[in-house]
Amino acid sequence: MQPVHVIGGGLAGSEAAWQLARRGVPVVLHEMRPVRGTDAHKTQDLAELVCSNSFRSDDAEQNAVGLLHAELRDAGSLIMASADAHQVPAGGALAVDRDGFAAAVTAALEAHPLITIQREEIAGLPPEDWDSVIVATGPLTSPALSQAILEATGEDALAFFDAIAPILHFDSVDLDTCWFQSRYDKPGPGGSGKDYINCPMDKAQYEAFIDALIAAPKAEFKEWEENTPYFDGCLPIEVMAERGRETLRHGPMKPMGLTNAHKPDQKPYAVVQLRQDNALGTLYNMVGFQTKLKHGAQLEVFRMIPGLEDAVFARLGGLHRNTFLNSPKLLDGTLRLKSRPALRFAGQVTGCEGYVESASVGCMAGLFAAAERLGEACPPPPETTAMGALLGHITGGHILRDEPGPRSFQPMNVNFGLFPPIEAPKTDEDGRRLKGKDKTRAKKLAMTRRARADFGRWIAGTVPVRDAAE
Numbered sequence: 442m443q444p445v446h447v448i449g450g451g452l453a454g455s456e457a458a459w460q461l462a463r464r465g466v467p468v469v470l471h472e473m474r475p476v477r478g479t480d481a482h483k484t485q486d487l488a489e490l491v492c493s494n495s496f497r498s499d500d501a502e503q504n505a506v507g508l509l510h511a512e513l514r515d516a517g518s519l520i521m522a523s524a525d526a527h528q529v530p531a532g533g534a535l536a537v538d539r540d541g542f543a544a545a546v547t548a549a550l551e552a553h554p555l556i557t558i559q560r561e562e563i564a565g566l567p568p569e570d571w572d573s574v575i576v577a578t579g580p581l582t583s584p585a586l587s588q589a590i591l592e593a594t595g596e597d598a599l600a601f602f603d604a605i606a607p608i609l610h611f612d613s614v615d616l617d618t619c620w621f622q623s624r625y626d627k628p629g630p631g632g633s634g635k636d637y638i639n640c641p642m643d644k645a646q647y648e649a650f651i652d653a654l655i656a657a658p659k660a661e662f663k664e665w666e667e668n669t670p671y672f673d674g675c676l677p678i679e680v681m682a683e684r685g686r687e688t689l690r691h692g693p694m695k696p697m698g699l700t701n702a703h704k705p706d707q708k709p710y711a712v713v714q715l716r717q718d719n720a721l722g723t724l725y726n727m728v729g730f731q732t733k734l735k736h737g738a739q740l741e742v743f744r745m746i747p748g749l750e751d752a753v754f755a756r757l758g759g760l761h762r763n764t765f766l767n768s769p770k771l772l773d774g775t776l777r778l779k780s781r782p783a784l785r786f787a788g789q790v791t792g793c794e795g796y797v798e799s800a801s802v803g804c805m806a807g808l809f810a811a812a813e814r815l816g817e818a819c820p821p822p823p824e825t826t827a828m829g830a831l832l833g834h835i836t837g838g839h840i841l842r843d844e845p846g847p848r849s850f851q852p853m854n855v856n857f858g859l860f861p862p863i864e865a866p867k868t869d870e871d872g873r874r875l876k877g878k879d880k881t882r883a884k885k886l887a888m889t890r891r892a893r894a895d896f897g898r899w900i901a902g903t904v905p906v907r908d909a910a911e
């Protein structure tokens with residue numbers, strides 16, 4: 442059997458190689474370290490954790506990343522097994538001894554008879570005779586390979602920096618304060634004239650907001666990120682505010698063409714607009730609000746915006762070095778490059794964010810490639826599961842927009858906003874009406890129970906494990 446080539450032995454590539462090999466498919470894993478390093482990795486171990494040692498919450502009932510842990514465990518994940526084996530105390534989170542964790546992943550892959558590890562940089566597109574390749578080279582993909590991907594896919598296909606505006610859950614926006622309206626009621630192509638949620642500010646609220654923005658602590662660029670460009674037309678909002686107190690009111694917060702539906706005779710002094718981010722309509726992004734404020738400060742400052750006092754954020758803003766594809770446009774439903782299906786992508790380079798998410802996309806890529814090599818079917822996981830929701834975000838759920846400024850598709854951690862909504866139970870087991878936090882907990886539980894059942898059925902139908910050692 443011809444091998445599947447996996448390029449990059451990080452979180453995604455290691456998991457993909459494992460899933461292939463345990464199904465009897467030979468793998469050549471190409472990892473450039475230690476021959477060539479990255480700006481963040483420090484060792485030559487596979488699956489090195491470049492920063493925090495936390496896999497975040499391990500709560501599979503109330504937390505979307507905890508649910509992803511559970512699905513990975515169901516899928517026999519090497520990354521999760523190694524994390525569980527090298528866990529260190531961290532409350533409700535799963536944190537690991539990073540050296541023990543990476544050493545365990547490396548040892549398992551080195552020991553597998555079907556996996557060959559080649560320490561080399563793949564410095565261009567893979568040769569045509571590699572008929573099945575998984576590219577899992579991460580946010581710091583080597584420049585030679587990035588350049589080759591860029592040339593093969595086109596200008597807007599690969600970004601080298603993210604420019605992230607916060608995204609929040611629709612059901613946490615106060616619609617008694619905010620209203621739906623497009624500027625000048627323009628329907629535009631495919632719109633209704635009521636496509637944005639508008640959050641109004643009077644002069645005093647605007648002045649206080651600008652003061653808070655300017656005073657708030659900003660995250661520092663890492664040394665090797667210092668050349669991060671500020672794109673034309675999409676400066677971080679705090680930089681705009683520092684350039685002049687009125688700049689935002691003439692930029693992303695301009696009030697023109699908008700009438701407060703709740704108070705039609707009061708002209709807002711400034712308006713923050715929210716725009717639908719995913720096809721499900723569960724997530725909205727803050728238009729033009731790219732920011733490098735520290736995360737805690739973002740919560741404080743953005744909750745000053747009328748209507749967002751109780752906002753729940755699915756993603757906070759940021760600006761980092763980050764190589765990632767315009768995946769919703771370029772990849773098909775099983776992560777293959779539409780223009781060259783022999784190339785499949787996995788991990789953070791596809792536009793997910795985080796260790797666990799990267800490993801999950803690697804897991805799915807491995808399963809899809811194994812099924813293809815063995816001539817068997819492997820449909821994507823249902824969108825009700827955490828893996829399916831994440832895959833949906835990458836390959837289609839996000840609403841792509843072609844506009845000046847940063848690309849609309851930006852990296853995202855897994856979160857409940859990516860899942861199809863579910864009817865929350867109205868009462869508890871004793872028939873008492875559920876309210877507030879109890880209602881939210883009951884809704885999350887219903888969502889995660891649905892996911893666990895659907896994932897169990899899906900994984901049972903994927904290509905069976907053929908590894909005699911297991």
Ligand SMILES: Cc1cc2nc3c(=O)[nH]c(=O)nc-3n(C[C@H](O)[C@H](O)[C@H](O)COP(=O)(O)OP(=O)(O)OC[C@H]3O[C@@H](n4cnc5c(N)ncnc54)[C@H](O)[C@@H]3O)c2cc1C
Pocket residue numbers: 448449450451452453454471472473474478479481482488489490491492493494561562563564577578579580581582583586762787788789790794795796797799800
């Ligand atoms: C500085 C930094 C800090 C981060 N901190 C966190 C954090 O604290 N928590 C979190 O959850 N996520 C964090 N992330 C985000 C992300 O989850 C991790 O980067 C994660 O490791 C991504 O997994 P991956 O497999 O896609 O890429 P990686 O784990 O980076 O693996 C990619 C591998 O490909 C190799 N490679 C690259 N180019 C080539 C090539 N041409 N040929 C051969 N091999 C190649 C690299 O050496 C690397 O081993 C951070 C990212 C960065 C850049």
